[in-house]
Amino acid sequence: MHIHLNDDDISRMPESLRHLFLNWLPEYLKTNNSWFEQIPVNQIRQPEVSSTQLFLNLENQTLENKADNSHVRLSQLFDAGMTKRGMAVRVKLKREEAKKRGREYINSLEISARGTIVYDGEEFDKPSPLATKVTGGAANGWEYVEVKKNNEWICLDKLREIWRTTND
Incomplete structure (x- = not known):
C-alpha cells in the first residue's frame, strides 16, 4: 500500500488526526526510516504540490513492527x-x-x-x-x-x- 501526502493533505486532516500524525511521524522515522522518502517538488509532475511531498510505503510494515514502535504520547x-x-x-x-x-x-x-x-x-x-x-x-x-x-x-x-x- 502506498500513501502520498503533501502539505495540503496534512492541513486538511481533522485536527486530532493531524496532531497524532505529526507527533507520530518523527518518532517512527527515528526507528524505521527505510520506507520514507522526501521528494523535492521539481521531481513531481503536479504543479499544485507544495515544496515537499511525503511518500509513505507501508508494504513492509508488519504488525510486529507496528507494536514495537507504538510510542504512546500524553x-x-x-x-x-x-x-x-x-x-x-x-x-x-x-x-x-x-x-x-x-x-x-x-x-x-x-x-x-x-x-x-x-x-x-x-x-x-x-x-x-x-x-x-x-x-x-x-x-x-x-x-x-x-x-x-x-x-x-x-x-x-x-x-x-x-x-x-x-x-x-
Whole structure:
C-alpha cells in the first residue's frame, strides 16, 4: 500500500488526526526510516504540490513492527478522552529526592488544553522526560506520573495499557 501526502493533505486532516500524525511521524522515522522518502517538488509532475511531498510505503510494515514502535504520547490519551484539560497530575519522587524535599510527590501539575503537562515552563507530551526533570534522574514516567480520575490517583501506565488494547 502506498500513501502520498503533501502539505495540503496534512492541513486538511481533522485536527486530532493531524496532531497524532505529526507527533507520530518523527518518532517512527527515528526507528524505521527505510520506507520514507522526501521528494523535492521539481521531481513531481503536479504543479499544485507544495515544496515537499511525503511518500509513505507501508508494504513492509508488519504488525510486529507496528507494536514495537507504538510510542504512546500524553496527547493520545487526551484525544481518546482518557485524560481531560485541568485534570490533576502528580509525579512521585524517588526516595532520596523525597527525603531532600520533605514530600513524596510534586502535586501542582495538571493536564493542559493540548493534553500535555507543563512543568517549569516546559511542555511534555511524554511522561518519562517529565519524571526525569522532576526527580533529577532517569525515571520511567509511565510509573512515576499519576492523574486524578474519578477521585482516585491512577498511574499513567494503566491508562496507556487501556489505550493500547483499544488502539493497537
